[in-house]
Amino acid sequence: MAASATDLETGRLFAEKSASLITAASPAMLEVGCGHGVAAGYMRSLARRLTLIDVDKTAIATLDGRWPGDKNVAIKQCDILAVQGSFDVIYYFLSLHHITNTVAELSAARRLLLRPSGQLLICEYEPVPGKPFHKNDYSPHDGFSHEELIIAASQSGISVSGIYDIATLPHYGTAYNVYVADCRLRR
Ligand SMILES: C[S@@+](CC[C@H](N)C(=O)[O-])C[C@H]1O[C@@H](n2cnc3c(N)ncnc32)[C@H](O)[C@@H]1O
Numbered sequence: 093m094a095a096s097a098t099d100l101e102t103g104r105l106f107a108e109k110s111a112s113l114i115t116a117a118s119p120a121m122l123e124v125g126c127g128h129g130v131a132a133g134y135m136r137s138l139a140r141r142l143t144l145i146d147v148d149k150t151a152i153a154t155l156d157g158r159w160p161g162d163k164n165v166a167i168k169q170c171d172i173l174a175v176q177g178s179f180d181v182i183y184y185f186l187s188l189h190h191i192t193n194t195v196a197e198l199s200a201a202r203r204l205l206l207r208p209s210g211q212l213l214i215c216e217y218e219p220v221p222g223k224p225f226h227k228n229d230y231s232p233h234d235g236f237s238h239e240e241l242i243i244a245a246s247q248s249g250i251s252v253s254g255i256y257d258i259a260t261l262p263h264y265g266t267a268y269n270v271y272v273a274d275c276r277l278r279r
Contacts, residue, residue: 095130098261102270105258106185106215107134113254113274114138115209119180122204124172124197125187129155131215135183136165143179147171172200180206183213186270189233198248205277212250212275216241217261217268225263241273250275 095103118140126132126144128151136142136159143166146152152169159165168174182201191197201212217225217235224234236244242252252273259270 095128099130100133102215102259102261103130103134103185105270106131106272107138109256109258109272110135110181110183110213111138113213113256113272114181114211116180116211120178120206121181121183122175122179124182124184124201125190126155126167126185127151127187129158131183131185132165133158135185136162139181140164142166143168143175143177145170145172145175172197172204175204177204178206178210179204180209181211181213183215185215186217188214188216189235190231192232194233194236194244195247198245198250202249202277207277208279210277212245214241214245214273214275215258215270216273217270220266220268223264223266225266225268227264235268238271238273245273245275249278251278 120141121139122143126146132144141164145168155167219234238255245252252275254274255271257271261268261270
């Protein structure tokens with residue numbers, strides 16, 4: 093599926109903000125819910141090693157061979173529970189709201205982060221009352237307000253150290269605010 097110009101621009105803005113937030117010099121990164129690779133196309137240049145996972149077979153198939161010369165990108169069809177290893181940065185680009193149990197998901201991500209500097213970057217949209225983002229498809233959550241995300245992170249052993257608005261995403265005639273939450277391991 094071809095990404096829209098708006099999706100690509102949101103991915104670019106996410107990578108630009110991530111570049112300014114990531115503290116590790118040459119990070120090993122994991123993207124959960126990589127979909128068709130909008131964010132990965134920009135994020136891969138920031139990573140020493142980038143692992144992309146998604147539960148959807150079709151999405152993973154579209155990424156096969158996308159970056160042929162890029163030996164630092166690994167692509168797997170699985171969820172976070174099947175991931176082994178540890179990462180400087182784990183990110184979710186507009187994918188966390190697709191995952192039913194937010195606290196279980198973020199708790200699993202926390203266990204894969206390198207201590208003490210591991211970083212979780214969550215890009216999400218804020219819900220607009222009465223205007224669900226997903227109208228013609230299903231998603232268990234309608235984005236997350238800043239407060240909802242802070243509570244879910246806290247329940248997962250993660251602190252939100254900053255939330256940054258990066259874009260406005262027009263969708264079905266409504267403008268959704270898109271932000272990046274910079275999350276750290278709780279000390
Ligand atoms: C809107 S897409 C994300 C866009 C993507 N990050 C990009 O840059 O193109 C949401 C993705 O989350 C995936 N997903 C849903 N539940 C998941 C889970 N438990 N683990 C991993 N991926 C999941 C879906 O299959 C879908 O591809």
